[in-house]
Amino acid sequence: MSEGQIVVSGLTKQYNNVKAVDNLSFTIEPGRVTGFLGPNGAGKTTTLRMVLNLVTPTAGTATIGGQRYADLPKPLHSVGAVLEASSAHKARTGINHLKVICAAAGLPYSRADEVLAQVGLTPAAKRKFKGYSLGMRQRLGIAAALLGDPKVLILDEPANGLDPEGIRWMRDLLKALAEAGRTVLVSSHLLSEMELLADDVVIIAAGRLIAQGPVDTILNGKGTAASVRVRTPDAAKLTAALTGATVQPGADGALIITGVEAPAIGAAALRAGVELHELFTEKPDLEQVFLELTAGKAAIR
Numbered sequence: 001m002s003e004g005q006i007v008v009s010g011l012t013k014q015y016n017n018v019k020a021v022d023n024l025s026f027t028i029e030p031g032r033v034t035g036f037l038g039p040n041g042a043g044k045t046t047t048l049r050m051v052l053n054l055v056t057p058t059a060g061t062a063t064i065g066g067q068r069y070a071d072l073p074k075p076l077h078s079v080g081a082v083l084e085a086s087s088a089h090k091a092r093t094g095i096n097h098l099k100v101i102c103a104a105a106g107l108p109y110s111r112a113d114e115v116l117a118q119v120g121l122t123p124a125a126k127r128k129f130k131g132y133s134l135g136m137r138q139r140l141g142i143a144a145a146l147l148g149d150p151k152v153l154i155l156d157e158p159a160n161g162l163d164p165e166g167i168r169w170m171r172d173l174l175k176a177l178a179e180a181g182r183t184v185l186v187s188s189h190l191l192s193e194m195e196l197l198a199d200d201v202v203i204i205a206a207g208r209l210i211a212q213g214p215v216d217t218i219l220n221g222k223g224t225a226a227s228v229r230v231r232t233p234d235a236a237k238l239t240a241a242l243t244g245a246t247v248q249p250g251a252d253g254a255l256i257i258t259g260v261e262a263p264a265i266g267a268a269a270l271r272a273g274v275e276l277h278e279l280f281t282e283k284p285d286l287e288q289v290f291l292e293l294t295a296g297k298a299a300i301r
């Protein structure tokens, strides 16, 4: 059991007549960014809150490095969490907000300056929280989570409210934190962003596990076969030269070919003397796979 491993086992949360989380089990490894994905109401927030001991499970366990959050001797040094756009005392400056946390957690004030620099907020250190934009509040929330230099980071929809530059900054930061050996668990509904950010994904719907594993495996393992886009002035000749292929016209005049891979199409074109203007393998993206995996299970709750 490594220090940064998160193990969720049989985790269940029943709210009156809603099973928000239903016998969920998965493992999150350190040194990687794991995307926690699911349609609205899938139970992501409830799961993260149970891992952080903010919601009591109806059944099952969640451990971090083998211990329940409640049993961690120094939780702020073990786990940093950003659960929603960070809130702070409106009249307090960003730096003072962090210093208050340092004082409560027995951390040196120098950590406040360090994490503020890490999230790029040093220029706004002395501005009052009420004047912070949503993006700055997100950065301050991350800064607070980093104060104890934790091995594990848990973030619920951290990209909310960030502009494209902010999203790229967040991606680079989270990747760097994972590369330094930390466990980074991040929930999001931005699937294209997750494809760029995450090494692994855990996909849930209606409280249940749908899929878990490296993004590449999830993308390649699905029934959605890769298709090849081909552009040629001689579509009929190329189609006749291909065996075992399904050729369909694409919306923009290209051909969409499945059943035969790009090298075989190129070779067949060469043999038949057909000119190619484009030959491009289109892999299914996370959004397509996600929609397929969660289809019919994403009852709006």
Ligand SMILES: Nc1ncnc2c1ncn2[C@@H]1O[C@H](COP(=O)(O)OP(=O)(O)OP(=O)(O)O)[C@@H](O)[C@H]1O
Binding pocket: 015, 018, 019, 020, 021, 038, 039, 040, 041, 042, 043, 044, 045, 046, 047, 189, 301
């Ligand atoms: N305190 C609560 N009391 C009753 N029902 C709740 C409570 N918290 C969550 N739920 C219900 O549990 C289900 C899962 O909610 P949760 O917020 O965990 O999902 P989510 O995946 O984070 O969704 P979203 O992406 O929309 O935030 C929903 O049906 C929600 O209405």
